[in-house]
Amino acid sequence: MATTPAQPKAAPAKKTNRIGLELLAYRGGKTTLCAGCGHNAITERIIESFFELGIDPAQVIKLSGIGCSSKAPAYFLNRAHGFNSVHGRMPAVGTGAVIANRKMIAIGVSGDGDTGAIGVGQFVHLMRRNLPFVYIIEDNGCYGLTKGQFSPTADLGSTLKTGVINDLPPIDTCALAIELGASFVARSFSGDPKQLKAILKAALSHRGTAMIDVISPCVTFNDHEGSTKSYAYVKDHDEAVSDVSFVPYFEDINIDYDPGTSTAVTLHNGSKILLSKLSEDYHPTDKMSAMRLLHESAARGEYATGLIYVEPDKQDFVDMLGLVDEPLSMLDQSRTRPGKAALTEIMESFR
């Protein structure tokens, strides 16, 4: 009896999101950052968040400054608009972009150096304006791109390999953002995918400035013994510290812990950071409690992680300016240039 040849199995359909796009549509170029760098893990969570929310990449503008962290936008959302600004100047560029087109979703990736040092003046004004903007600090406590010098978020008493001691207290970017008026402030860890993705998705759904400080270990240049965000270069590779072409391979750190509990995470150099996840009954809408939480956890040498502060109904900068609904960039000249009569009327009003 003749047998029917087996039919080749159809390839399983690729998973698509609510706008019919596959995850691939949310990816960018291949990363050039070190293997195991916390920044790469954050990129993955950004990709997943945009995909799961079904946001059209063409509606997104991704921005950054300068640093390893600021290279990250090249590795996600290829189809989005992008602007890699001057060191520390991303907030000014982003403000212009959002005002020019209020329909765009703006996401900026910065570093602790880009934000806390050269860019701190720009950061301050972005936070106080409450511009609709997701602002991520990939926080490794050092200038990774320029070989690991202390940044303003490095911990007091951290030491460089040369023995130099950091004798300046760190800037807590979350406390600063809350104080200045940001309406969504969170902290997470690059190696906690579940929490980080939940925070990113919430930030993308928030109208106003969402500032997320993500502790993101630099596995290559951090060598601050006792630092809470650092990587002391492995003993076996001492000589290679100054060899920029040498990039060690490290496994990504992956953790998961419950709300209301603390966990000690061992970094690649064997040092530990203490993370404490906010409990489910924590109320992030009380500004004073949020500030107290940050001060108290810092005093215990811990990082409180989670959504620390949110003010959902705060008026954002675009509404405050009273802009028309249509993007300014799409208005034709007849609507953007006042005619002679309007100018005359304005001049008359000054009489």
Ligand SMILES: Cc1ncc(C[n+]2csc(CCOP(=O)(O)OP(=O)(O)O)c2C)c(N)n1
């Ligand atoms: C105007 C200017 N000053 C200094 C530099 C040198 N520089 C490049 S990146 C960087 C710091 C980056 O640190 P961070 O923002 O923390 O990013 P990371 O590399 O740690 O991710 C510095 C000082 C520069 N590129 N431009």
Ligand code: SF4
């Ligand atoms: S030098 Fe540090 S911050 Fe830069 S890519 Fe390597 S691990 Fe990441």
Ligand SMILES: [Mg+2]
């Ligand atoms: Mg840094």
